[in-house]
Amino acid sequence: MKSASEHDKIQDYGDWLSGEWEAMSNEALTPREEEEERLLTVLEQVGRRMRKESALLGDRRGDVVGIRQEFWDDVRVNFSDSTEVGETWSSIMQQKELLLERERSHRIATEVVDRLTKQFDSPYFARIDFREKGIGDPTEAIYIGRASLVGEDGETFYVYDWRAPVSSLFYDHEPGSATYRVPDGWIEGELTLKRQFVIRGGQMKFMFDTSETVGDEILQAVLSEGSDTAMKSIVATIQKEQNVIIRDEKHKMLVVQGAAGSGKTSAALQRIAYLLYRFRETLGPNQIILFSPNPVFKGYISRVLPDLGEANMRQMTFRELIEARLGRRFEVEDLFAQTEALSEEGGQNAGETRERAVRYKGSEHFFATVENYLKKLENSGVRFRPLRFRGISIVTEEEIAEKFYAIQASDGFGTRSANVRRWLLEKLNDWVESQLDAKWVEEAAELVEIEDIQRAYVDVRRKGGFHDEVFDDEEQMTIRLRRRVAEDCIAPLVKAVRSYRFIDAPEVYRDLFENRGVFMACAPDGKLPPNIEWMLQRIDDSFGRKMIDHEDATPLMYISEALEGFRKVEDEIQHVFVDEAQDYSPFQAAYLRRRYLRARFTVLGDFNQAIYLQSQDSGGFGGWTRLMAPETTSVLKLTTSYRSTEQIVAYTKKILSQEDAASITPFHRSGEVPRLTVCSDGGSLGESVVAGISELSARGYGTIGIIAKTARESGDAAAVLKELLPDEIPVSLVTGGAAQLPKGVSVLPSYLAKGIEFDAVLVWDASASQYGQEKDRKLLYTVCTRALHVLRVFAIGEPSPWLPTGGAIDG
Numbered sequence: 001m002k003s004a005s006e007h008d009k010i011q012d013y014g015d016w017l018s019g020e021w022e023a024m025s026n027e028a029l030t031p032r033e034e035e036e037e038r039l040l041t042v043l044e045q046v047g048r049r050m051r052k053e054s055a056l057l058g059d060r061r062g063d064v065v066g067i068r069q070e071f072w073d074d075v076r077v078n079f080s081d082s083t084e085v086g087e088t089w090s091s092i093m094q095q096k097e098l099l100l101e102r103e104r105s106h107r108i109a110t111e112v113v114d115r116l117t118k119q120f121d122s123p124y125f126a127r128i129d130f131r132e133k134g135i136g137d138p139t140e141a142i143y144i145g146r147a148s149l150v151g152e153d154g155e156t157f158y159v160y161d162w163r164a165p166v167s168s169l170f171y172d173h174e175p176g177s178a179t180y181r182v183p184d185g186w187i188e189g190e191l192t193l194k195r196q197f198v199i200r201g202g203q204m205k206f207m208f209d210t211s212e213t214v215g216d217e218i219l220q221a222v223l224s225e226g227s228d229t230a231m232k233s234i235v236a237t238i239q240k241e242q243n244v245i246i247r248d249e250k251h252k253m254l255v256v257q258g259a260a261g262s263g264k265t266s267a268a269l270q271r272i273a274y275l276l277y278r279f280r281e282t283l284g285p286n287q288i289i290l291f292s293p294n295p296v297f298k299g300y301i302s303r304v305l306p307d308l309g310e311a312n313m314r315q316m317t318f319r320e321l322i323e324a325r326l327g328r329r330f331e332v333e334d335l336f337a338q339t340e341a342l343s344e345e346g347g348q349n350a351g352e353t354r355e356r357a358v359r360y361k362g363s364e365h366f367f368a369t370v371e372n373y374l375k376k377l378e379n380s381g382v383r384f385r386p387l388r389f390r391g392i393s394i395v396t397e398e399e400i401a402e403k404f405y406a407i408q409a410s411d412g413f414g415t416r417s418a419n420v421r422r423w424l425l426e427k428l429n430d431w432v433e434s435q436l437d438a439k440w441v442e443e444a445a446e447l448v449e450i451e452d453i454q455r456a457y458v459d460v461r462r463k464g465g466f467h468d469e470v471f472d473d474e475e476q477m478t479i480r481l482r483r484r485v486a487e488d489c490i491a492p493l494v495k496a497v498r499s500y501r502f503i504d505a506p507e508v509y510r511d512l513f514e515n516r517g518v519f520m521a522c523a524p525d526g527k528l529p530p531n532i533e534w535m536l537q538r539i540d541d542s543f544g545r546k547m548i549d550h551e552d553a554t555p556l557m558y559i560s561e562a563l564e565g566f567r568k569v570e571d572e573i574q575h576v577f578v579d580e581a582q583d584y585s586p587f588q589a590a591y592l593r594r595r596y597l598r599a600r601f602t603v604l605g606d607f608n609q610a611i612y613l614q615s616q617d618s619g620g621f622g623g624w625t626r627l628m629a630p631e632t633t634s635v636l637k638l639t640t641s642y643r644s645t646e647q648i649v650a651y652t653k654k655i656l657s658q659e660d661a662a663s664i665t666p667f668h669r670s671g672e673v674p675r676l677t678v679c680s681d682g683g684s685l686g687e688s689v690v691a692g693i694s695e696l697s698a699r700g701y702g703t704i705g706i707i708a709k710t711a712r713e714s715g716d717a718a719a720v721l722k723e724l725l726p727d728e729i730p731v732s733l734v735t736g737g738a739a740q741l742p743k744g745v746s747v748l749p750s751y752l753a754k755g756i757e758f759d760a761v762l763v764w765d766a767s768a769s770q771y772g773q774e775k776d777r778k779l780l781y782t783v784c785t786r787a788l789h790v791l792r793v794f795a796i797g798e799p800s801p802w803l804p805t806g807g808a809i810d811g
């Protein structure tokens with residue numbers, strides 16, 4: 001938010017501008033002068049609005065402060081009898097409502113002033129002249145900005161929002177005949193001019209006409225800038241192919257395959273802003289959820305929407321979903337740990353068997369098997385955990401099953417579970433009543449603290465006890481005390497029932513592997529996986545240790561959620577965005593689709609960055625494209641890589657197979673050729689990287705990423721660098737828990753680098769021993785494509801066979 005004095009400055013500037021404007025002569029003007037004049041007019045409008053809104057904001061602030069300060073002065077407080085207490089209460093409530101209402105108005109006024117402040121800095125970035133076919137009107141000049149600006153008459157559109165239907169002309173067309181979509185059809189006409197501006201601090205920095213869709217020069221300038229620790233919006237330079245993604249309203253499943261750095265994440269965020277604008281009556285940020293690859297990424301993208309004047313959507317990682325469901329009872333392996341475990345076991349028998357299990361359990365085939373299994377469970381087979389207390393049975397597994405299956409199957413698992421839950425809570429209540437005379441309660445009641453006795457006393461009083469019949473009162477107190485003691489003892493049971501823990505999903509899941517007949521009946525091809533015996537053994541081992549392998553987590557979570565009945569909140573979600581979608585197994589894709597049954601999906605990924613085994617069979621995308629009917633699914637491609645220089649794109653393409661690299665094209669922006677340095681040992685690796693960091697920091701690069709393969713290596717690398725680098729160049733180690741990417745030099749493991757970028761990337765030890773196998777190829781590609789301007793690769797001894805040969809130097 002801007003300070004009051006900043007707002008004042010803007011107002012003064014507005015006043016000055018209006019004087020300046022009138023003083024200008026009306027001689028024939030060059031286009032540039034005309035545009036500068038127009039800019040002054042717009043800034044004057046903004047200044048005027050700012051004056052008005054700031055005054056309003058001041059009033060609102062005054063109201064809020066006033067109400068807060070005098071809150072109790074205006075409340076009539078009287079506790080003398082119950083009528084007075086009631087009146088006091090309603091008077092407090094009235095005052096509270098008033099305060100909330102004023103706070104809301106204050107918040108809205110603040111948002112308006114913030115938006116105007118941004119508009120004062122840069123009110124628009126483009127102009128198009130358009131003559132609509134057939135209406136005989138003259139050509140209209142349309143200015144496009146991040147937000148619209150309408151004159152006080154309510155009719156003059158000084159600036160159109162970039163999301164308005166007419167604005168799409170700018171992104172989609174070159175001068176000539178052009179059309180744009182409106183809610184009930186298409187408007188045709190002639191685009192006679194396209195002009196781009198760079199306006200900063202209310203000053204026209206550049207202006208030029210262009211015949212391209214969105215001029216290269218501006219894009220060049222934007223891409224040459226230094227990166228930041230947070231992602232920026234691309235509103236002024238959205239490319240035509242990105243605009244298709246942003247404005248799609250037709251498809252329920254939009255799948256985008258895009259090269260590294262082609263703007264998938266950027267387009268996704270612009271799309272969210274677009275949808276919030278287009279459907280503002282019916283869609284709120286809470287009804288959109290974005291699945292991010294990791295917490296660092298979450299922080300990285302969190303500024304884009306607020307910069308566009310919208311509130312952030314919900315964001316979560318798939319890992320968080322798993323943790324929320326299974327994390328309380330189990331330690332769940334994460335995807336990266338699974339990958340590391342597989343590569344350690346690789347070649348040995350266990351590894352191969354597990355690899356097979358991972359592929360199988362991530363498959364569409366297994367999803368179909370689980371779906372069929374859930375159908376079967378509608379009639380029998382759901383397992384329950386009995387309610388027991390200190391060895392005493394309160395409700396048995398059989399009783400719960402009987403109750404569960406007595407409710408009609410057509411009601412669905414959700415209703416059945418909710419009914420059983422209610423019934424169990426009543427059972428627990430009855431059981432407490434039945435235990436009041438039991439010995440254990442009597443003994444426990446004798447041991448209670450004095451405060452508990454006092455509480456029981458207050459309880460009895462509140463409920464109207466303690467009258468003349470003293471004898472009865474004492475008895476009542478004893479009963480209450482005992483009840484409280486018994487309730488406290490079974491509180492964990494009540495909590496477990498409330499959160500549906502009476503359903504034993506892990507056992508249900510295990511049963512599928514144990515009962516081969518059931519498995520065969522559920523599998524679409526009627527066959528058992530060849531290593532089912534090994535799978536069962538492995539489940540028994542890990543569940544026994546309270547651990548869950550990553551490949552079991554999603555199927556188990558699916559069964560567990562299905563048996564409880566998917567929650568209502570999931571129904572409210574209208575749009576699901578999945579970034580780095582190549583990392584999801586087809587099973588996970590199908591699960592998300594099931595979880596958000598009513599939502600539309602926008603799924604973005606790059607099969608060249610598919611580094612996890614679980615999604616490799618489907619090439620990273622097979623799972624997503626088959627989830628909905630073909631007529632509601634659209635698969636789009638982005639091939640131009642905007643992030644990196646031509647030299648970096650050329651280098652990183654060589655890491656991939658020719659076939660995979662074929663469609664990637666760089667945006668023409670030049671920089672230094674990536675360099676490979678071969679070091680003799682760890683010591684010289686550290687020294688070479690330090691020399692690189694010092695040089696690049698001196699050259700002014702604001703974000704430098706040192707990317708190691710694993711978390712352990714990045715820890716080691718950070719320790720070495722901290723020791724060798726001078727204090728003026730601080731080093732931050734980025735770990736899984738980090739919510740924000742720090743400025744300067746960051747050391748991080750490859751999997752946390754997903755989706756983010758650095759001015760310069762230094763790859764820590766890309767030797768053959770680290771990135772030697774086929775499955776390391778895409779990981780190395782992912783790591784190297786994080787660089788915007790500079791890429792330096794270091795290796796101890798023999799470099800990875802995937803790196804381009806030639807140009808290596810000795811460190």
Ligand SMILES: Nc1ncnc2c1ncn2[C@@H]1O[C@H](COP(=O)(O)OP(=O)(O)OP(=O)(O)O)[C@@H](O)[C@H]1O
Nearest residue numbers: 234237238239260261262263264265266642643755
């Ligand atoms: N139209 C555009 N105008 C300006 N910059 C753009 C545009 N498209 C992409 N970029 C820039 O290119 C970089 C990469 O964009 P983004 O992170 O969205 O790509 P991505 O496809 O999600 O990449 P990856 O898959 O490698 O994570 C960012 O710095 C982004 O600002």
